[in-house]
Amino acid sequence: MNNPPPELEQEQSLKDDMRNMLEEARMILPGIQALIGFQTMAVFNTRFEKLPVAIEEAYLVALGLLILSMGLLMTPAAYHRLAERGKVSRRMIKLSSKFITTGMVPLMLAFAIDAYVVTMAAIDNSTVATIGAICTVIILGGLWFLFPLTRKRR
Template identity: 45%
Template sequence: DQMSRVIEEARMVLPGIQALFGFQTIAVFNNRFERLPMHVQDCHLGALAFVVIAMALVMLPAAYHRLTQPGIVSRHTIEVSSISICCALAPLAAGVSLDVYVVLQMVTSQEGFSVAGGAASFVLLIGLWFIYPFISRRRHATHHSI
């Protein structure tokens, strides 16, 4: 049952990552992309690399399970799968945030605004995907221990 939930979580996240990856790869063929400053193009390549890492981590559970323990589900497989999906969110947040910076730079040509937008995106995603859940887990642990 736990493994089914882990795989379902991966299935929910993966299409979004794949769509983002598709848009990222298409962007380099846009005429405006080559006119961007080299550091902005480098940020886009960095974002692409982060998204590839996230994709690999999200797809790890299925490959790991099929290759290491086909036919059975161990506690270890569930832990590896759960950790890999959770870890995928950090590079995904970095990739999305770098691309927000690139898009804002392309639209506004204002470095400060673009950096602020990318940083705000990163803070929002890390806050919702990591900090809020950790605070909630700590709060629930405190209430259950009383």
């Protein structure tokens, strides 16, 4: 893909930048919340009780990663509301961007662990489960990090 001609590009205002950043985080949060809900319900399933302890522990690690991800994604809104109420600064936008980007890492890892656990519960094959988890990291890491970084304007 070619970059658009300069006349089609436009700088965003700080206010628009912050609004877009908070909207991006808001779009991700419902999915994380739903996944946390499913994970907390799964422990009451009889199938979960039959999993090896190591798989149950992996599932709890994934839950912890989801909670960490949600916390990181919600931090920019809390920071904006409490630390810089009514103001928008370039520093706040950079900080918020770092929190949101960082929050995607534990989310990606939680998805990979969940893929592993679900595959183990479904077919009890650690090789297939490991391949599924690795593919999850490759696909999400590629879409969420590699693709944007290779397309980043210099």
